[in-house]
Amino acid sequence: MATIIEKIGSLASEEPFFSFEFFPPKTDSGVQNLIPRLRRMTKLNPLFINITWGAGGSTATKSLEIAKLCTEELGITVCLHLTCTNMEKRVIDEALANAKKYSIRNILALRGDSPRGEEYWTPPESQEFKYAVDLVKYIREQYGDYFCIGVAAYPEGYADGSSPEEQDPLLDLPYLVEKTKAGANFIMTQLFFDVDKFVAFEKMLNEHESGVFNGIPLIPGLLPISTYQSFIRTAKLSHANIPEDVMDKLNAVPNADDEQVKQVGVQVLVNMINDIYTRTSHRVRGFHFYTLNLERSTGLILEKSPILRPRAHGSTYVPQPVAVKEPVSIESALAAGVSGVKLDDSISAHWDDFPNGRWGDPRSPAYGEIDGYGVTLHATPDKALKLWGSPETSSDISDLFVKYLTGELPVLPWAEEEGLSAETKLIEDDLIKLNKLGLWTVASQPAINSVKSDDPVFGWGPHNGYVFQKALVEFFVPEQKFFSLKDKLQGNESISYYAGNASGDFFSNMSASDVNAITWGVFPNREVVQPTIIEEQSFRAWMDDAFEIWKEWQRLYSPSTKTYELMGNIHDSYFLVSIVHHDYVNGKALWELLHE
Structure with missing residues (x-):
């Protein structure tokens, strides 16, 4: 199975691509219903998909099972998250060994403490890995270049529970330099909605005097907006700034009317993708969707984006933002398979679009905490x-x-x-x-x-x-x-x-x-x-x-x-x-x- 860097290298020099992220559902029926959803969404031609890893390895078994299925049955390139905070070395060794066994060649190496912040009472000397850089170094020491390693970045600055005014990407820059020098192959960002801050962040990396980021893909993380409440909650958990114009657009429709919120949210993301691709002179051409295990909003964004729609339809690469017209809509493709290929399930693509979260339908892949980090005290x-x-x-x-x-x-x-x-x-x-x-x-x-x-x-x-x-x-x-x-x-x-x-x-x-x-x-x-x-x-x-x-x-x-x-x-x-x-x-x- 190819690595993410190899797959990016196989594309034309400015060709856009996208990827999806999923978390292991909390219930067995949720896992069962995630499988047909994965089949549908991989038909949209993502370059790869991410499978998250619960805090402390809480979803280790489920994460690996889903990653294995994607690799062996769906033939899609998988990036497995791996966190190291409060994690025994034994668990990390087992995860890496199983990833190699299942031909998973991509790891997103994370400290894994967000949104919790600082360490617990446990003495620091008892921790095998304190920071993500320790995990990157360990993977390189143990497996050489077998794994393609990604690391996280924060365009608005890392949020450790401090006020947004104290977040500063410049303070995080030395740590990102260290992780990249340790062997990172690509960088994926925390979700954001402020394109200005992301563009400034990309410029800072592109012009860094060390040149350490040259040739390292920077992939922005984007959150499709499904409901007003989930949008506000997730932005708050990630300490993401919401620009005034985005809030104005969302507040212009009834917040309780989920369908109208979704339509506005789709256009917000389409505009963000276009702005990022254009304002970075196509240097940033990959876009990562935090799907929250839902599919309709992501599908609608791909349908309406002139940048990403050609790839979603399997069409020839269109090198610049232009209007693209196709006879098949992604909305119908999600339900029946792209290009008319009928899938082997009859579940609607958006049967669980709105009732997700703790109080929704436990059969839904999206049931449970929307942030995917497992239990948390909601405070540092x-x-x-x-x-x-x-x-x-x-x-x-x-x-x-x-x-x-x-x-x-x-x-x-x-x-x-x-x-x-x-x-x-x-x-x-x-x-x-x-x-x-x-x-x-x-x-x-x-x-x-x-x-x-x-x-x-x-x-x-x-x-x-x-x-x-x-x-x-x-x-x-x-x-x-x-x-x-x-x-x-x-x-x-x-x-x-x-x-x-x-x-x-x-x-x-x-x-x-x-x-x-x-x-x-x-x-x-x-x-x-x-x-x-x-x-x-x-x-x-x-x-x-x-x-x-x-x-x-x-x-x-x-x-x-x-x-x-x-x-x-x-x-x-x-x-x-x-x-x-x-x-x-x-x-x-x-x-x-x-x-x-």
């Missing part, structure tokens, strides 16, 4: 210690949850630094009561019955529709309290619940095949839309992460402390409970039940 260790201190009792933990609800704390390990949503504010008093009782809430929503789709608090979806939702609450609770509560829940026909602990104990009053739609909408000229569901597979997948966050929090402290012991006890003895109340007409029903 220094910031976490400053905010949360060193709790030593369960009452101390209750106080932290209450302070988050009242706005005294900006973030919790299970909640990003966004503050309470407008709808959560409506049940704030109920949540505070629960947390004071030792039921630590990590998710919730109030019930609503037939609210206009353009409502400023609850609205979503197309104009002139109506939306509904059932009351939901999810919380950690001590084992003894759970079993007292379980007796009230088990026979209540208005309640559906799931509960489980880190040891594998699981309880529910539903069957494994039951599905609860907790948010739905009725709109003109379309079927009822159910973007938010609760069912067993999704709860189990989330439950593992939810308990793992206790372990992440615990790692901030020395094992000899009371806080470390407290975190371990909570992880081992608490239950996570998710409750849905079906009486969405009575908005108080769930809270009255729990406050008894």
